[in-house]
Amino acid sequence: MPEDYDGLERLANSLPENHKLLTDIGQMFVTVGMCEQAVSAFLKCNQPKAAVDACVHLNQWNKAVELAKNHSMKEIGPLLSKYTSHLLEKNKTLEAVELYRKAQLPHPDQKLTAKQNQEQEIRGYQCISRAVRGR
Structure with missing residues (x-):
């Protein structure tokens, strides 16, 4: 049927x-x-x-x-x-x-990349900070 x-x-x-x-x-x-x-x-x-x-x-x-x-x-x-x-x-x-x-929405890879960039930026500031203090 x-x-x-x-x-x-x-x-x-x-x-x-x-x-x-x-x-x-x-x-x-x-x-x-x-x-x-x-x-x-x-x-x-x-x-x-x-x-x-x-x-x-x-x-x-x-x-x-x-x-x-x-x-x-x-x-x-x-x-x-x-x-x-x-x-x-x-x-x-x-x-x-x-x-x-x-x-x-951010693609998961973009979230990861953004986090990696932020961590790199923090490390860069830390290096600059140490260099300035060392002078």
């Missing part, structure tokens, strides 16, 4: 916000890989975390990051880490850096 996903989408759109069936409908869409429809259903019943999880499950990482950011979710850091690992496994280093730029 073929499924009527267009009808299911129409049903989801016609249901009032926070209707108890929206979560089940969202899960049905996830099961068959219909990310946009799943996200729409989850958001309509005020479940942004489920929407983000659906995107991650369906490898729609950009959408997951966008949703997490738009809904001020605390999980954006771990989400970015997962996505970055996913990109790096596929040798997409530039895309990983671009992801952090779009999210307006």
Whole structure:
């Protein structure tokens, strides 16, 4: 028996916000890989975390990051880490850096570089200080 996903989408759109069936409908869409429809259903019943999880499950990482950011979710850091690992496994280093730029977060390597620069600067000041005292 073929499924009527267009009808299911129409049903989801016609249901009032926070209707108890929206979560089940969202899960049905996830099961068959219909990310946009799943996200729409989850958001309509005020479940942004489920929407983000659906995107991650369906490898729609950009959408997951966008949703997490738009809904001020605390999980954006771990989400970015997962996505970055996913990109790096596929040798997409530039895309990983671009992801952090779009999210307006420093790339982990930049944090490390900044820390190394700060430590170098402190060592430089210490050397200058010793040289000045030694005169």
